[in-house]
Amino acid sequence: MAAAAAAELAQALARPLGCLQESGCSRTARLRALETIRAELQEKPLSGAVVQEVFGAQLVRPLARCLVGDTAERCRELALQLLCHGLSHGERPGEALPVLLPALVQRLCPPQGFEPSEELRLGLVQLLSLLLQRCGVAMVPYLSEVIRILQVTLLDHYAEVRRESCRCAVACTQAMPEHFHMQSESLIKPLMQTISHQHYRVRVDVIQATGAVIQFGNGKSVDDVLSHLAQRLFDDIPKVRHAVTAVVGEWLLHLRDRYSYFHKLIPLLLGSFSDEIPENTKQAWTYWEKIGLQWEKENEEDLKDKMDFSVSPLHYPQGVTRPGLGCRELVSRNLSKILPGLSHDITDWLESTRVKASQLLHTLLLHAEDHITQHMELLLRTLYQACLDEEREVVQNVLYMEQLLCCVQALIEVCQENCKEISFQLMKVLVTIMAAPSSQHLKEKVEETMSSLAEVQQLDSFLYLYKQHMLQLMEWVSVSCDDWTSCSPEVLQFDVITTHSGPVIGEALNAFILVLKTCLQPNKDPQMRLKLFTVLCQLLQKASETVNSQGLFPSYLETVIKDILAPNLQWHAGRTAAAIRTTAVSCLWALIHCEMLSPEEILTIRDGLMPQIIAALDEDSKIARLMACRVIGVFFKVCGRQFDEHKFTNTYTEVLKRLDDASCDVRLAAAHTLTNWFKSLRDSDVKSAMENHVEFLYQELLIHLDDPDQNTQNAVLEVLKEGSVLYPELLVREVEGVVHKHRTPTYCNQLLHHIQSARESAS
DSSP: OHHHHHHHHHHHHHHHHHHHHOTTOOHHHHHHHHHHHHHHHHSSOOOHHHHHHHIIIIIHHHHHHHHHHOSOHHHHHHHHHHHHHHHHHOSOGGGGHHHHHHHHHHHHSTTTOOOOOHHHHHHHHHHHHHHHHHHGGGGGGGHHHHHHHHHHHTTOSSHHHHHHHHHHHHHHHHHOTTTGGGTTHHHHHHHHHHTTOSSHHHHHHHHHHHHHHHHSSOGGGHHHHHHHHHHHTTOSSHHHHHHHHHHHHHHHHHOTTHHHHHHHHHHHHHHGGGOSSHHHHHHHHHHHHHHHHHHHHHTHHHHHHHHHTOOOOTTOOTTOOOOOHHHHHHHHHHHHHHHHHHHHHTTOSSHHHHHHHHHHHHHHHHHHGGGGGGGHHHHHHHHHHHHTOOOOSOOOHHHHHHHHHHHHHHHHHHHGGGGGGGHHHHHHHHHHHHHOGGGGGGHHHHHHHHHHHHHHTTOSSHHHHHHHHHHHHHHHHHTTGGGOOTTOHHHHHHHHHHHHSGGGGGGOHHHHHHHHHHHTSTTSOHHHHHHHHHHHHHHHTTGGGTTTTTSOGGGGHHHIIIIIIHHHHSOOSSHHHHHHHHHHHHHHHHHHHTTOSOHHHHHHHHHHHHHHHHHHTTOSOHHHHHHHHHHHHHHHHHHGGGOOHHHHHHHHHHHHHGGGOSOHHHHHHHHHHHHHHHHHHHTOTTGGGGHHHHHHHHHHHHHHTTOSSHHHHHHHHHHHHHHTTTOHHHHHHHHHHHGGGSSOSHHHHHHHHHHHHHHHHHO
16 A cells, blocks of 8 residues: 555656756746645655655655755745655655755855855754754764754854754754764854853753753863853843753753862852842752752762761851751862852952852852861951942943933033033933933933923024034944944934934934945845834835925935945845845835925836835735835836836736735735726827736736625726726626626626716717
């Protein structure tokens, strides 16, 4: 039965596989072939034996070639899905390793090649994880290739790829526990480069991966990671600190050479006793108790006397649980190695380090008890130094911002009209406070302070402060704009200056446009570009009250369109790039919608940007598709009669697809655009050459006239009414041919009545 089923499946796949292997096969044909393979392989109930027989013999190599060499992202995506399915359901996934491991190296490791799509890079690393999980020790011959891939992907720009790479590293330790140590050191450097990543989930995954890599790897690497893990104990995110505690606890329990590292690991674990989150503190105590009990058991003979006669010392602090004997002994025996480093940390220049060190010292004293007398000289010297520290614990940033604002308010109150001499400096401080992410609740207070500063200078409102200092502020914030990233505070300050100054920004367009032109180039940081495009879009939505308040913005339109919008409408792989394209097309629509562009300028845009706008009709973002429909609709309305036959054809075929869009708003916008298409063609010189296309469009629109959604039906009816002017007799024949197929003849009858009325009016 299995052999027959496999033969039947192989026969069904012969034609699409042949298509994939043809050198001149088009993108559409390749895509169709892959879809056919997916339908045969995934949508039918097949046994593991059947999948393996066909997958291993026929599919692995062509799919791997497609994964490596196909220029179409969708084809590579389908090939990846099919490979994952085959490996998940086939009985002998290890047979695919000689083909797939070189393919993964080729696609993920420069200089041979690099997958541009973030989502596909993530999928490729997930494929590697699947291979490790399913193939186990069969991966041993390919350990070097796996490590080489992870060295690259652990540093990927896409955070999710880094996270999956961490999970993949853990899977690697589990798949090859007896061999992994030979290559483990190679992963330490990329892991430590990622441990301070801005996304906390990445930091958590890196810490967990580090735990596994060292647990199953070379014990010598412990020294390379300790300082990084210690730094993570100061992390603002509790889950990151929780991960450090878990890793250190596991090492103290299970690391092969743990006895050699007790004096280095114990301070990290005990440091979590003072964590502000009770769950983290409880976790640290739970591990510590297990570690102490395990050590007692392993050293039972040495501790026999102390076990029998262990009594709490006099004057032991009330309400404090005495640690177990094993815990106390571990601290006492390692104290001489711990105290020198602790003494240094307690005088560190960072207050957070000093606070942490003093808390750890308290914990160590409770464990060491009378054993501490051997170290009194060093201990007392350390305590004297700690007592000289006059600073309190670190003040949270937002308290700092409030105090800074109070200082500015006090200056204004005391100096009054003399504030004019330092007005610009005070504005820089106030802009910075408003730009700080942690001080959003202070925005009203900052505005009140700005109003006070304006009042003492006899200005009507804080907007006049911006008017007074706008060029200085723009110069101050933009001096380093060529080096901005998403983390640059200047980006947030630029946001405040441009959006909070209302109409005043319209007086500083030269500086404003120069910053955008510099920072919105495709080679700049994507997240930063997205922030700035959001600012531009926000301003354009109220252009007459902001950037065009002085009527000067049109003179910068060529730069905005040619140097800012056009480069960012080009397709690039990844979600951030897609978000940038969405915001860019939204900016273009805002420009058109606010009627800032003349018909001549719209004609220029049409010639330069039409391919990118048509491409935006296929974006995943509903906003991008909606804006693209609207922009194309305006192109037809303003200059459609000047379109040639190719532009008419190419445009309607793409817009027509949007009548099947999941979004009702997009469907209605597409219908409105097609109405303008018919209006443009009616007055065009190429009308006679488009009759066959109009006939096809009639047929497709009549299908949508029977749409389940009433709003779509009404919109399509209006399109057909407009289109009926072109070839009314042809449309009547088409309507009469399909009316009996519709769920209700109402809309068809309304259309026929409209055509008849138009004929009578004409006669």
